Amino acid sequence: MMKCLYCDSENNSIDQACSVCGAPLYTKRPQLKEYVSLEDSALSFQELQRFHTYDLLVLLRLVREERSKSYNLMRAVQKAPEGIEIDKSIIEFGESEYRLYTARMKLIEGLLVDRMGYKPKRVDDKLLTALKHRMDSK
Known part of the structure; x- marks a missing residue:
C-alpha cells in the first residue's frame, strides 16, 4: 500500500495515480x-x-x-x-x-x-x- 502525497489516501501500489483524487503517486514534491x-x-x-x-x-x-x-x-x-x-x-x-x-x-x-x-x-x-x-x- 502507498499513501497519496496530496489527499493522504491509501492506494494499491500498482496504480500510477491515486484512486481517490487522481494525483500521480510516484511524483516527488519539491x-x-x-x-x-x-x-x-x-x-x-x-x-x-x-x-x-x-x-x-x-x-x-x-x-x-x-x-x-x-x-x-x-x-x-x-x-x-x-x-x-x-x-x-x-x-x-x-x-x-x-x-x-x-x-x-x-x-x-x-x-x-x-x-x-x-x-x-x-x-x-x-x-x-x-x-x-x-x-x-x-
Missing part, C-alpha cells in the same frame, strides 16, 4: 535546498521545475541582482568618454551577459507565475521571511 546559488540559474527548465517555490524566489533575487550589475556595466561602457578605446569584445560580452540573465530571469518568473499566479515585483527579506514563516507553521 523540497527546500540547503543552498541556492547563481549557478543554479543555468539549469534546464525541467530541473528548475523541481525547485521549491521558496528556492525559486531566492534564485530570482540573485539573477535580478546579477542582471542589474550587467546592465549597469554595459551602460557605463556605452557612456565612456570619447577618446577612450574599449575593445569590442568587452562590449559584446557585457551585452550577452545582460541578455543571458534576462532570459534566465524570465524563465524563473514564468515558473513562479505558474505556481503563484503572479511574479513578485521585489523579492526582499520581508517576502522571504513571510513565506518561510508560513511554511514553518504548517
Whole structure:
C-alpha cells in the first residue's frame, strides 16, 4: 500500500495515480535546498521545475541582482568618454551577459507565475521571511 502525497489516501501500489483524487503517486514534491546559488540559474527548465517555490524566489533575487550589475556595466561602457578605446569584445560580452540573465530571469518568473499566479515585483527579506514563516507553521 502507498499513501497519496496530496489527499493522504491509501492506494494499491500498482496504480500510477491515486484512486481517490487522481494525483500521480510516484511524483516527488519539491523540497527546500540547503543552498541556492547563481549557478543554479543555468539549469534546464525541467530541473528548475523541481525547485521549491521558496528556492525559486531566492534564485530570482540573485539573477535580478546579477542582471542589474550587467546592465549597469554595459551602460557605463556605452557612456565612456570619447577618446577612450574599449575593445569590442568587452562590449559584446557585457551585452550577452545582460541578455543571458534576462532570459534566465524570465524563465524563473514564468515558473513562479505558474505556481503563484503572479511574479513578485521585489523579492526582499520581508517576502522571504513571510513565506518561510508560513511554511514553518504548517
